[in-house]
Amino acid sequence: MDPNWIGRDRKSPETPAGLSSRGRSGPPPGRGSRRRVAALVTALALLVAIGSVATAGVIGSRNTSATPVPSASAVAATSSPTPPSTDVTTASPAPPSAAPPTSAPTPTPQPTTPPLPSLLAAIGDSYSQAYSVSPTYRYDHTQFSWVIGTAQGDGVLSLLERFRALGASPAVIDAATSGKKMSDAPRQADEVVAAARKLGSDKTAYVTFELGTNDLCASPDAMTDPADFEGQLQAAISTLRAGLPAGSRILMLAVPDFPHFHDITAADPAARTNLALPQNSNRCAPYLGTSSAPAVARADSYLAQYDASLKAACDDIDNHEGAAGQLYCTYDAALLADSDFTIGDLSTVDYFHPSLSGQAKMAEDAWRADVWGSRPPP
Numbered sequence: 001m002d003p004n005w006i007g008r009d010r011k012s013p014e015t016p017a018g019l020s021s022r023g024r025s026g027p028p029p030g031r032g033s034r035r036r037v038a039a040l041v042t043a044l045a046l047l048v049a050i051g052s053v054a055t056a057g058v059i060g061s062r063n064t065s066a067t068p069v070p071s072a073s074a075v076a077a078t079s080s081p082t083p084p085s086t087d088v089t090t091a092s093p094a095p096p097s098a099a100p101p102t103s104a105p106t107p108t109p110q111p112t113t114p115p116l117p118s119l120l121a122a123i124g125d126s127y128s129q130a131y132s133v134s135p136t137y138r139y140d141h142t143q144f145s146w147v148i149g150t151a152q153g154d155g156v157l158s159l160l161e162r163f164r165a166l167g168a169s170p171a172v173i174d175a176a177t178s179g180k181k182m183s184d185a186p187r188q189a190d191e192v193v194a195a196a197r198k199l200g201s202d203k204t205a206y207v208t209f210e211l212g213t214n215d216l217c218a219s220p221d222a223m224t225d226p227a228d229f230e231g232q233l234q235a236a237i238s239t240l241r242a243g244l245p246a247g248s249r250i251l252m253l254a255v256p257d258f259p260h261f262h263d264i265t266a267a268d269p270a271a272r273t274n275l276a277l278p279q280n281s282n283r284c285a286p287y288l289g290t291s292s293a294p295a296v297a298r299a300d301s302y303l304a305q306y307d308a309s310l311k312a313a314c315d316d317i318d319n320h321e322g323a324a325g326q327l328y329c330t331y332d333a334a335l336l337a338d339s340d341f342t343i344g345d346l347s348t349v350d351y352f353h354p355s356l357s358g359q360a361k362m363a364e365d366a367w368r369a370d371v372w373g374s375r376p377p378p
Helices: 031-063 072-079 159-165 182-196 226-243 258-266 269-275 296-322 356-369
Strands: 119-124 171-174 205-210 248-252 327-331
Touching: 119 159, 119 182, 159 205, 159 356, 171 182, 182 205, 182 226, 226 296, 248 296, 258 269, 258 296, 296 327
Parallel strands: 119 171, 119 205, 205 248, 248 327
Antiparallel strands: none
16 A cells, blocks of 8 residues: 555545545544644654665665675686687697606617627537548548538538628637547636637637536446536636636537437437447447446436536526626527437437537527527528
8 A cells, every 4th residue: 555645635536425535424523633643644754764764775785885796697707717618610739838748768678689709619529529420421520510610511501600601700719529528628618718818809709518428428437426517517617707708608508318319219220220239339328328327317317417507507607797798608408408309310320429410400509599590691
């Protein structure tokens, strides 16, 4: 209802006679009543005025503040980071400098083939001297040797010939001597070192070490005691360690696989007949000969101990001098024990020494076993 309707003195339409606008009957109000009405109107006007002022004050306090209150959308816009643009036509990739720095990968060291040797030396026995490769070539014939052979057309591509085919011209020292045991190794090592000391600076030696056959095949003499074998080997190795130039290499051969030799000769009638001859009856018993001999088990034990000493000596060199780049040694019984021989790889003179094909196989296996094996000669 409009609060100001009283002051306008409006009359209700169609008011019946005798009734006032307030709906009462009787005569019109007197002066006292008018005063009361006037006071009431004044009071009502005052209340309306006060309410208007209060309302205006509240409204004014909201609209005239020094710091306007932001809307919810404005708060969200100013309190959140600007989202990345979704316009694919204008977005650009982050510059390279924004990527985290990465270091270049360290290249994996690749194995390198060492320089070809300036000295090729042989320490060994009759196996390195190409002894009695056939009935035509009995005794020592080093031109057929797997180490230092030079004969053309013999089927033996020796280490020396392979090095020469690759462009090297190594000096040759043949210290190997037929019939010798490990007890001769220190003398042979002295001979090799004396020659190596004459090399110029930055020159290296390559030494093949092939001994032990006569220590095992000593019948009718006793086999070399493994402790003695070890001591003699260490004396020779000490000489080589002290005297070979830095970067030199030793190729250590295992003792030949005589149990295998026994098997292939026992299966061949011609070999059995030959080994039964009196001159051959003592040939590496108990593996080949027919005379009384030590027990096979004992011979096998000695063979295993010899090979263990050879391998240990080689490993010790690699663990010490090899780590410092001074001297290296290779031992590979799987390749260097002649376990791949067939009956044709044994000389028909005694079925004990390698034939020409046996010498060729030794040369091939020795080349494959060491660092130059990936470089076939032209």
